[in-house]
Amino acid sequence: MATAVKVDEDAKSRLEELQAEIRLRTGTTVTQQDLLTRLIDDAFESRDDVIDSFRESTVPLSEDDKEAMRRDRFRSGVETDESDIDEILYG
Structure with missing residues (x-):
């Protein structure tokens, strides 16, 4: 079962760019759904x-910090x- 996911235009453009580069x-032609699934699997x-x-x-x-x-x-x-530090922290 597919579910729609909203992404901003920049993310959509980068996804299409990656899809085209693949x-x-x-x-090999891959769908955006297959590409997102692969990216999620890799991220996992x-x-x-x-x-x-x-x-x-x-x-x-x-x-600066x-x-x-x-x-x-x-x-x-x-x-x-x-x-001294141990005594303060651990009693």
Whole structure:
């Protein structure tokens, strides 16, 4: 059973371009439905990458973000080592 999916004009154009390139390079005609199915199958194999692509923040940080973090740092005057951190976090 096929279901309609709305895509913007840019996405539709890129899908058609990919469809045409497949035909040009392989001599095989594929439907947009087959192409989308293949793309989804491929994305499913690397689903963590797809999920991560929707996160708001990215790692590594941009240079602007790094500079903002450096700018907002301050020294409390108290020496802290790993055991202090463990005690604070884990009690």
